[in-house]
Each structure stands twice: as C-alpha cells, then as structure tokens.
Amino acid sequence: MKLCCTTMADSDINEMRIASRPSDLIGNTPLIDLNTILIEEGVDVSNGVRLVGKLESLGPCSSVKDRLGKSMIDEAEKKGLITPGKSVLVEPTSGNTGIALAFLARERGYRCILTMPETMSVERRMMLLALGAEVVLTPKEKAVVGALAKANEIIDGLDGNGYMLNQFENDANAKIHRETTGPEIWRDTCGKIDVLVSGVGTGGTITGSTQYIKGSEEFNCTKKKAIRTIAVEPQEQMLLTAAKGGEKKGPQGPHKIQGMGAGLIPKVIDLDLVDEVIAIHSTEASEMTNKLWMSGIPVGVSSGAIVAAACKYCGRAEAEGKMVVCIIPSFGERYFTHPMFAQVKEKAEAMYKQPLPEPFDNTEFGFPTPRG
Numbered sequence: 529m530k531l532c533c534t535t536m537a538d539s540d541i542n543e544m545r546i547a548s549r550p551s552d553l554i555g556n557t558p559l560i561d562l563n564t565i566l567i568e569e570g571v572d573v574s575n576g577v578r579l580v581g582k583l584e585s586l587g588p589c590s591s592v593k594d595r596l597g598k599s600m601i602d603e604a605e606k607k608g609l610i611t612p613g614k615s616v617l618v619e620p621t622s623g624n625t626g627i628a629l630a631f632l633a634r635e636r637g638y639r640c641i642l643t644m645p646e647t648m649s650v651e652r653r654m655m656l657l658a659l660g661a662e663v664v665l666t667p668k669e670k671a672v673v674g675a676l677a678k679a680n681e682i683i684d685g686l687d688g689n690g691y692m693l694n695q696f697e698n699d700a701n702a703k704i705h706r707e708t709t710g711p712e713i714w715r716d717t718c719g720k721i722d723v724l725v726s727g728v729g730t731g732g733t734i735t736g737s738t739q740y741i742k743g744s745e746e747f748n749c750t751k752k753k754a755i756r757t758i759a760v761e762p763q764e765q766m767l768l769t770a771a772k773g774g775e776k777k778g779p780q781g782p783h784k785i786q787g788m789g790a791g792l793i794p795k796v797i798d799l800d801l802v803d804e805v806i807a808i809h810s811t812e813a814s815e816m817t818n819k820l821w822m823s824g825i826p827v828g829v830s831s832g833a834i835v836a837a838a839c840k841y842c843g844r845a846e847a848e849g850k851m852v853v854c855i856i857p858s859f860g861e862r863y864f865t866h867p868m869f870a871q872v873k874e875k876a877e878a879m880y881k882q883p884l885p886e887p888f889d890n891t892e893f894g895f896p897t898p899r900g
C-alpha cells in the first residue's frame with residue numbers, strides 16, 4: 529500500500545522523527561486554547577482575555593513529573609552520584625514522581641524502590657509494579673513521614689548503593705522547568721504570555737518556569753517579562769496563602785487534590801516569584817475536572833483546580849486583553865479511584881448487555897458466514 533499525502537512535499541520528509549529512547553519524548557508538550565471553558569464559566573471574553581493550557585498530561589508517562597524524573601537522574605549521573613546497574617534509586621513517593629522514576633529506571637538500568645503509605649490505591653501500586661519497580665508500603669498513620677523513614681532505612685541496608693533523589697530539595701527540580709517548561713511556554717506563545725497559573729506540589733514547576741519568563745540574574749535568564757505568577761493550592765490547606773501574609777478561610781485539613789498541597793512549604797519554591805495565591809476547594813477542583821473531561825480533555829483533579837483558579841483570574845477586570853497560561857499537570861485516567869469518578873464507576877459496574885435485533889444475520893455486516 530502506498531501512503532500518500534497531498535500536502536507534504538518531499539523536502540518536508542527528509543528528516544525522520546523517531547525517538548531513540550522513552551525519555552527523549554519528555555517535554556515539548558502542546559498548548560491548547562481553553563476559552564470555551566471560560567465562556568462556560570460565564571466569563572466575558574469579549575475584552576480579549578485568553579486562557580491557554582499547557583498539556584503536561586501528554587508526556588510519555590502522562591505527567592509533568594516526567595521532566596523532573598529525567599532531570600534528577602541526569603544531574604545525579606553527571607555528578608557521578610549514581611551508576612546504572614549498581615545504584616538503587618529509593619524514593620518515598622506515591623505519586624507521579626514515582627511513576628516517572630520507575631519508567632526512567634527501566635530505561636537507564638537502575639533498580640528502583642518506592643515507599644508509600646498503605647492508603648495508596650491498588651491501581652497506583654500496579655502501575656509501579658508493572659513498570660518493574662519495587663513497592664514498599666508503610667503504615668497510614670505515619671503518612672509521608674513514615675514513607676521517608678522507611679526509604680532511609682532501606683538505603684542504610686544497601687551498602688552505600690542506595691540513593692534518594694529527593695524531589696522536595698533537589699536543585700534539578702526548578703532547573704528543568706527553567707530550562708524547558710518556561711522556554712517552551714515563551715516560544716509557543718510567541719512571548720505573549722501575561723499570566724502563569726500553576727499548582728504547587730514541590731514548587732518546581734512554578735519556580736523554574738517563572739525564573740525563565742520573568743528573568744533571573746542568578747540563572748542568567750533574560751526574558752524579563754513582567755508576567756504575573758499565580759500559585760494554586762487546596763483551600764483546605766492554605767499554607768502558601770498564609771506564608772504570603774493572607775488569611776486561611778474555612779476548615780483546614782486533608783484535601784482531595786493529589787499532587788498539590790503537600791502540607792509543607794517546599795524548599796524548592798521561591799515565594800518571592802509568586803505574585804498571588806488562589807485557593808481552590810477539592811469539590812470545586814472535581815467539578816472543573818469534570819468540565820474538562822466533558823470538553824474532551826481528560827486530566828487529573830489538580831488540573832481542575834488550576835483551571836478553576838485561572839477562570840477566577842480571567843473573570844477580573846484586570847484580565848482584559850491578557851494571555852493566561854495554566855499548567856495542566858497530569859492525565860486523567862490515573863485518578864479513577866478518586867471520589868469524583870464514583871458515579872461513573874457505579875454506572876459502569878451496573879451495566880448489562882442489550883439484546884440484538886432478531887433475526888441476527890452476520891452476513892449483513894460483511895462477514896462471510898452466518899453466526900455459528
């Protein structure tokens with residue numbers, strides 16, 4: 529069969545675009561116009577406001593953490609801190625960082641052990657096990673700290689071969705966003721970005737991207753555009769708001785927005801680069817996530833929180849004529865155990881087969897023989 533394309537000239541096809549390894553597929557995620565969401569939310573877009581999402585959900589392992597995993601491993605390899613085939617990557621993480629490390633460990637030839645509280649979903653454990661990582665569960669009462677203590681214990685027992693990359697403190701975190709996420713946003717918006725909206729987990733995405741676009745003498749980034757950087761956090765855990773001098777509102781406690789609101793102010797974040805913090809409740813985040821799915825954009829719950837926050841900004845008078853870019857951190861299928869999918873799950877489980885039209889004749893559908 530001859531493949532034929534009428535619009536592509538031979539000169540366009542003399543460079544093959546084939547990645548040689550999975551990590552080559554990290555980055556260069558696309559931007560998508562989200563103004564239909566603004567309109568649905570009742571925002572008047574006639575003043576020229578434009579909402580754009582950066583789909584980190586389309587990375588090789590479907591989250592913004594793919595960048596981080598690669599960056600931390602690359603830097604550690606460069607510094608001679610880890611050696612393929614010898615070092616064991618040990619990390620306390622239940623989230624997308626664990627998935628990124630698991631897939632990169634396969635690519636590079638590392639043994640990878642991930643510790644996490646026993647409350648993490650079976651799907652999450654399966655994802656990691658299927659990628660060849662080892663998973664160690666820790667008591668739920670001790671939460672993340674328990675997972676950290678276990679990871680340290682495992683490292684102590686590995687005769688000096690265990691290594692923790694530690695996303696919450698690693699310089700390679702903000703660095704990769706300064707070197708890739710920020711420049712991509714600048715390039716793909718032709719420098720037209722006015723506002724960046726990002727959720728905060730470790731703070732790497734928001735810090736690195738802003739450093740590049742706002743400009744940072746320390747890191748020799750020279751764009752220096754006066755963008756407004758907005759951080760998003762769960763309303764049930766308003767630590768960043770408080771750190772910026774704002775007031776916490778409503779009851780504080782656990783939230784349901786996986787990936788952000790880690791319950792601490794991470795060392796990686798540079799709060800001076802953050803102009804504003806918008807807090808979004810878990811319920812609001814789920815509602816917006818559902819709207820994104822219903823617009824054909826299946827993403828995780830934190831993406832809903834971030835888009836909800838961006839919509840709030842876009843509804844203000846000051847948003848007139850502005851281009852607002854928000855980071856969409858992860859793909860949606862990973863969150864099917866989240867309560868927001870409970871009804872869908874129930875519906876799927878309660879389904880039964882429908883009778884076929886009778887008499888049923890296979891040959892009508894192009895099959896050569898009648899149904900046996």
Ligand code: PMP
Nearest residue numbers: 727729730731732733787830857
């Ligand atoms: N992963 C997910 C699923 C998130 O929701 C977020 C916050 N938007 C991040 C990662 C961002 O991470 P970080 O601050 O660690 O760069």
